[in-house]
Amino acid sequence: MESIAPLWLWVVFVVFVVAALFVDFVVLRKQGSHAVGVKEALNWSLIWVGLSFVFNALFWWAVKDSTGSTALANEKSLEFLTGYLIEKSLAVDNIFVFLVIFSYFAVPAEFQKRVLMIGILGAIVLRTVMILVGGWLISEFHWLLYVFGAFLVLTGVKMWWAAGKEASLADNPALRLLRRVLPVSKDFDGEKFFTVEHGKRIATPLFMVICLVGLTDVIFAVDSIPAIFAITQDTFIVLTSNVFAILGLRAMFFLLKAAADRFHLLNYGLALILVFIGSKMLLIDIFKIPVAVSLGVVFTILAITMLWSSRTSAKA
Known part of the structure; x- marks a missing residue:
């Protein structure tokens, strides 16, 4: 698991993530339970995107300073940007599933923020482990790239056929398993995960939601993490x-919750992105598609799909 990033940049990254999570949790605690509006969501989105670009600029400088090569710094920062855009776009599919989960359990809007915060914390831990293990496996067994590539192509095809269909949790095997293992109360008890009912301590629906959000992220990580390995095998870039x-x-x-209907065709674009990334991975030893081309293809697919979605929803 080789990386071009110097050790001090790893430390900066860890410190930044811990500080960011601390600030977010402190703000969450001070604000208390409340429904997040579009303005607040937009402001936080701009902050996170801005911080990502600042970190990428620091990464560019670190590579240039340690190697003395501007061209290499440009290439590595472009790999980060492409991986970031791919992860952002594939996260849209997670969000649509989260919407279904919240709707199915009728989670009050003021509780959704806390659920997502805990889900994000769990996702960072689980994905870090998966990325480190995946990086080691690829470095030891190069042929796994072909397995990942084929898996992404098949997943993209499956996503295309499933796009536009109504998602349902009624027959979800994970939900059925959780209900068998855990007795669950009928009603929420504020933001509590457990409550006492008839003298017995049982889980609340909010705890079920947390479990399903965590399981959903693990499932989607199996798709998204191989997609970044198609762009770069640098563990630092994949992880950050x-x-x-x-x-x-x-x-x-x-943000997407408020505009879900306007981007109803986005899953078709995500399916095409997965097929493209999978194909890139399958061709890696025959023809290596430049990172700039990959970034352009992903951006173009997203732009066309979002524009198409907006126009068709406007006509409807």
């Missing part, structure tokens, strides 16, 4: 681009 995309997930959720 992934984590920065996750940090802005909560704010992006509330």
Whole structure:
């Protein structure tokens, strides 16, 4: 698991993530339970995106300073940007599933922020482990790239066919398993995960939501993490681009929640992105598609799909 990033930049990254989470949790505690509006979500989205670009600029400077090569610094920062954009776009699919979960359990708007914050914390830990293990496996077994590539292509095809269909949790096996293992109360008890009912301590629906959000992120990480390995095998770039995309997930959720109907065709674009990234991975030893081309393709697909979605929703 090699990385071009110097050790001090790893330390800066860890300190930054811990500080960002601390500030977010402190702000959350001071604000208390409340429904997040579009303005607040937009402000936080801009902050997270801005911080990601600042970190990428620091990464560019660190590579240039340690190697003396501007061209290499440009290439590595472009890899970060491409990985970040891919993760951001694939996170949209997570968000649509989160919307279904919140709707199914009728989670009050004022509780959704806390659920997402805890989900983000769990996602960072789980994805870090998956990325480190995945990086080691790829460095030891190069042929796994072909397995990942084929998996992404098949996932993209499956996502295309499933796009536009109504998602449902009624027959979800994970939900059925959780209900068998955990007795659950019928009503929420504020933001508590457990409550006492008839003298017995049982889980609340909010705890079920937390579990499903965590399971959903693990499932989607299986798709998104191989997608970044198609762009770069540098563990630092894979990890940092992934984590920065996750940090802005909560704010992006509330933005897309307000505009879900306007981007109803976005899953078709995400399916095409997965097929493209999977194909890039399958061709890696035959023809290496430049990172700038990959970034352009991903950006173009997203732009066309969002524009198409806006126009068709406007006509409807």
